[in-house]
Amino acid sequence: MGLVLLLLALGVVGGVYGVATTTPSSADAALVGDQTQIEEGRRLYLEGCSSCHGLNAEGAASGPTLIGVGAASVHFQVATGRMPLAAPGAQAPVKKDIYSSEEVLAMAAYIASLAPGPAIPTAEQIDYTDADVAEGGVLFRINCAQCHQAAGQGGALTQGKYAPSLMEASPQEIYEAMLTGPQNMPIFNDKTLPTEEKQAVIAYIMELQEAPSPGGLSLGRLGPVVEGLFLWTAVFAALIGAAVWIGIRAR
Amino acid sequence: MSTTEKVGAEAGTFVDQRLGSNKWLGKNLKKVFPDHWSFMLGEIALYSFMVVLITGVFLTLFYKPSLVEVVYEGSYVPLKGIYMTEAYATTLDISFDVRGGLLIRQMHHWSALIFVAAISVHLFRVFFTGAFRKPREMNWVIGVGLLVLALGAGFSGYSLPDDLLSGTGLQIARGIAQAIPIIGTWAAFLLFDGQFPGVDFMSRLYMVHILLIPGLIIALITVHLMMVWYQKHTQFPGQGRTNENVVGYPLLPVYMAKAGGFFFIVFGIITMLSGLVNINPVWIFGPYTPDQVTAGTQPDWYIGWLDGALRVMPNWETVAFGFTVSWNILIPAVIIPGIIFTAMAFYPFLEAWATGDKREHHLLDRPRNAPVRTGIGVMSIVFYGLLWLGGGNDLVATTFNLSINAITWFLRIGLFVLPPLAFIITKRTCLSLQRRDREKLLHGYESGRVLRLPHGEFVEVHEPLGNKEKAILMAKLDSEQTPIALPQKTDANGVKNKRYRIEMLRARLSGFYFADTIAPPTLEEIEAGQAHVAHEAALEAPLHEYEETHYVNVPFHGGVLHEEGAPMTNAEALEVTRHKD
Numbered sequence: 001m002g003l004v005l006l007l008l009a010l011g012v013v014g015g016v017y018g019v020a021t022t023t024p025s026s027a028d029a030a031l032v033g034d035q036t037q038i039e040e041g042r043r044l045y046l047e048g049c050s051s052c053h054g055l056n057a058e059g060a061a062s063g064p065t066l067i068g069v070g071a072a073s074v075h076f077q078v079a080t081g082r083m084p085l086a087a088p089g090a091q092a093p094v095k096k097d098i099y100s101s102e103e104v105l106a107m108a109a110y111i112a113s114l115a116p117g118p119a120i121p122t123a124e125q126i127d128y129t130d131a132d133v134a135e136g137g138v139l140f141r142i143n144c145a146q147c148h149q150a151a152g153q154g155g156a157l158t159q160g161k162y163a164p165s166l167m168e169a170s171p172q173e174i175y176e177a178m179l180t181g182p183q184n185m186p187i188f189n190d191k192t193l194p195t196e197e198k199q200a201v202i203a204y205i206m207e208l209q210e211a212p213s214p215g216g217l218s219l220g221r222l223g224p225v226v227e228g229l230f231l232w233t234a235v236f237a238a239l240i241g242a243a244v245w246i247g248i249r250a251r
Numbered sequence: 252m253s254t255t256e257k258v259g260a261e262a263g264t265f266v267d268q269r270l271g272s273n274k275w276l277g278k279n280l281k282k283v284f285p286d287h288w289s290f291m292l293g294e295i296a297l298y299s300f301m302v303v304l305i306t307g308v309f310l311t312l313f314y315k316p317s318l319v320e321v322v323y324e325g326s327y328v329p330l331k332g333i334y335m336t337e338a339y340a341t342t343l344d345i346s347f348d349v350r351g352g353l354l355i356r357q358m359h360h361w362s363a364l365i366f367v368a369a370i371s372v373h374l375f376r377v378f379f380t381g382a383f384r385k386p387r388e389m390n391w392v393i394g395v396g397l398l399v400l401a402l403g404a405g406f407s408g409y410s411l412p413d414d415l416l417s418g419t420g421l422q423i424a425r426g427i428a429q430a431i432p433i434i435g436t437w438a439a440f441l442l443f444d445g446q447f448p449g450v451d452f453m454s455r456l457y458m459v460h461i462l463l464i465p466g467l468i469i470a471l472i473t474v475h476l477m478m479v480w481y482q483k484h485t486q487f488p489g490q491g492r493t494n495e496n497v498v499g500y501p502l503l504p505v506y507m508a509k510a511g512g513f514f515f516i517v518f519g520i521i522t523m524l525s526g527l528v529n530i531n532p533v534w535i536f537g538p539y540t541p542d543q544v545t546a547g548t549q550p551d552w553y554i555g556w557l558d559g560a561l562r563v564m565p566n567w568e569t570v571a572f573g574f575t576v577s578w579n580i581l582i583p584a585v586i587i588p589g590i591i592f593t594a595m596a597f598y599p600f601l602e603a604w605a606t607g608d609k610r611e612h613h614l615l616d617r618p619r620n621a622p623v624r625t626g627i628g629v630m631s632i633v634f635y636g637l638l639w640l641g642g643g644n645d646l647v648a649t650t651f652n653l654s655i656n657a658i659t660w661f662l663r664i665g666l667f668v669l670p671p672l673a674f675i676i677t678k679r680t681c682l683s684l685q686r687r688d689r690e691k692l693l694h695g696y697e698s699g700r701v702l703r704l705p706h707g708e709f710v711e712v713h714e715p716l717g718n719k720e721k722a723i724l725m726a727k728l729d730s731e732q733t734p735i736a737l738p739q740k741t742d743a744n745g746v747k748n749k750r751y752r753i754e755m756l757r758a759r760l761s762g763f764y765f766a767d768t769i770a771p772p773t774l775e776e777i778e779a780g781q782a783h784v785a786h787e788a789a790l791e792a793p794l795h796e797y798e799e800t801h802y803v804n805v806p807f808h809g810g811v812l813h814e815e816g817a818p819m820t821n822a823e824a825l826e827v828t829r830h831k832d
Contacts, residue, residue, distance in 0.1 A: 145545040150536045155546025156645035160654035215529030225643040228552025242516045247288030
């Protein structure tokens with residue numbers, strides 16, 4: 001009897017809940033996702049993140065507050081494996097993502113439910129097919145190249161920090177990074193870099209990722225240091241080898 | 252006479268009747284050059300310079316040294332419609348729209364890098380073997396001049412494409428010019444015709460790159476080679492080689508074939524390299540504008556050490572009488588290279604003065620026989636290498652997950668600690684090698700043959716040295732020097748020595764060079780030692796060392812089949828023969 005009642009009660013609650021979520025009461029609700037997702041996100045948050053960021057995402061000595069960082073930030077940090085952090089260090093490295101995409105979205109929804117923040121960009125926002133690659137190149141060199149290097153190979157910052165290589169980055173990650181300014185990166189909000197310009201930058205980075213090397217082996221596109229290293233190893237091995245070969249008969 | 256010979260003879264006669272060249276040619280085509288692979292390192296420099304010249308001529312056909320702003324309309328899509336200078340646009344055109352242009356551009360750049368690198372390894376060879384000693388000091392100075400010109404040629408070329416790297420490099424060069432006290436600001440205005448980047452600068456730089464510096468390089472190379480010709484090439488010590496002769500092959504046909512062949516090998520390697528490996532992808536770096544910079548901005552390898560010096564230098568500045576002295580730029584970019592190149596140019600004279608060595612040297616030193624010089628060389632290479640590392644500190648940091656600050660501090664301390672350490676280790680290593688040479692001369696080489704003597708003792712048989720190796724090791728006897736004696740404050744008559752201080756310094760330096768040495772054995776000792784080795788080995792080798800077998804497969808002394816009743820040792824055998832006589 002008790003069991004039947006319980007099942008009945010659960011069914012009613014579930015039904016009411018389902019109706020409530022399919023007809024959003026406000027725009028905010030749609031933005032932050034449904035309640036089950038938020039609950040699931042909170043559960044995952046408490047499990048994987050709260051030891052550093054605090055039980056209510058209020059922040060602690062070992063991690064900043066996440067209130068107001070927005071869903072985009074969570075998605076960027078977790079989907080690229082940067083968070084949860086494996087060990088304290090100068091900077092969170094990219095590693096294998098341990099969460100499914102639903103789980104990442106759930107955590108994003110939970111953090112977004114705490115306070116408004118940048119949302120995960122829509123497919124429309126990251127669509128760069130019509131963007132101007134050349135303009136993206138100019139924007140990239142003005143805004144990004146001083147840290148990420150002109151070819152997007154990444155570069156060193158102070159005290160062991162670094163700007164990572166962009167060769168594996170997806171359009172969504174790039175967009176989110178510009179939007180939220182993870183780690184040491186500045187934020188490029190829609191006032192400094194409107195959506196079209198973000199798309200142009202993405203288009204240029206995609207061009208860098210896909211571009212063939214017309215001059216032959218690219219040597220990692222890291223510039224003169226690698227060229228010099230290659231010269232002093234491979235090329236001089238060949239040249240001195242030839243000199244020894246020619247001089248070998250003499251003694 | 253075949254037709255070819257006939258035509259050749261007629262042509263020879265034709266030229267000879269007008270120029271009288273046959274006598275000169277007959278003498279000089281037979282000129283002998285000693286042979287060693289390390290003597291070809293300078294040739295790599297010469298040949299790569301020829302490739303630079305040939306490819307450079309091609310590039311001048313298409314490149315315009317102009318800072319006029321144009322809109323790019325070439326075939327490289329990611330830059331289409333972008334404002335850029337004509338210099339950069341024409342460089343892109345060479346890369347994408349001129350047939351074979353990218354290959355030639357890459358050949359020009361790669362061979363320029365090889366040119367400077369080959370000069371460096373050639374310089375190592377000359378330094379470590381003491382080839383710069385009298386009478387060749389002047390040619391060393393010319394060589395140092397060529398090295399500096401090569402750096403200038405390289406840097407001016409690096410700056411011409413007007414891409415992001417070029418412009419950043421020029422910006423730094425301008426900063427260096429400005430850091431020179433008093434004249435700095437005006438020197439920068441003079442170079443750049445006003446503010447940076449200006450409009451006239453590129454055409455001035457172009458003139459320097461394609462006329463002034465190459466002209467000077469060609470002139471100096473000519474003098475360099477003429478002096479080698481006149482003074483004859485040095486040779487390594489060896490059998491039959493003395494300070495008075497040259498052992499080697501005649502220019503025609505042997506050396507000409509070798510050198511000619513080597514030219515094509517170098518040309519071939521450069522062409523293959525440029526066809527397969529990309530260098531300086533200017534289209535990736537984009538056009539230069541003063542408000543842009545890229546991470547990982549580095550100069551080509553030969554300027555890397557100066558960039559490194561700038562990077563590791565602490566940020567020191569002094570303000571005096573309203574003027575700022577930028578030690579942070581002045582020391583690493585002006586004073587350090589100034590000291591290094593001056594010291595390099597004067598080194599032969601310094602060493603000659605310090606050692607009091609006024610003899611002519613046509614036989615090269617083995618590096619181990621000049622431990623202090625070798626130590627100084629390795630020390631300099633380590634110093635240079637550390638600065639070089641500093642130039643790539645950002646890439647070292649990202650590649651090895653290090654902190655760039657930690658690298659900077661490692662280098663700031665390491666630049667003072669590691670070179671002296673390298674000097675000590677090298678010197679000790681040289682002395683150890685000398686000790687081994689002495690052992691070899693006295694006791695022969697260790698043959699690896701271990702024998703058990705009749706009474707149970709194990710010995711390793713030492714074999715006497717072959718003549719070739721002996722000749723090489725004996726060279727130390729000629730090059731050996733003793734330090735200059737310490738000067739007296741007053742002479743025998745009590746007259747005060749006015750040059751006491753300078754002579755003291757000289758004696759000290761001489762001691763620094765020569766006090767630590769492993770004295771080579773005298774000729775008599777060597778003779779005695781080698782005879783002893785041969786005698787001992789013969790005497791002590793037992794005759795029945797391989798008792799189980801019926802033959803002995805060692806061709807050396809002692810390898811005689813043992814028969815019943817025959818003597819047991821060489822000593823007994825000698826006794827027997829003596830009795831027979």
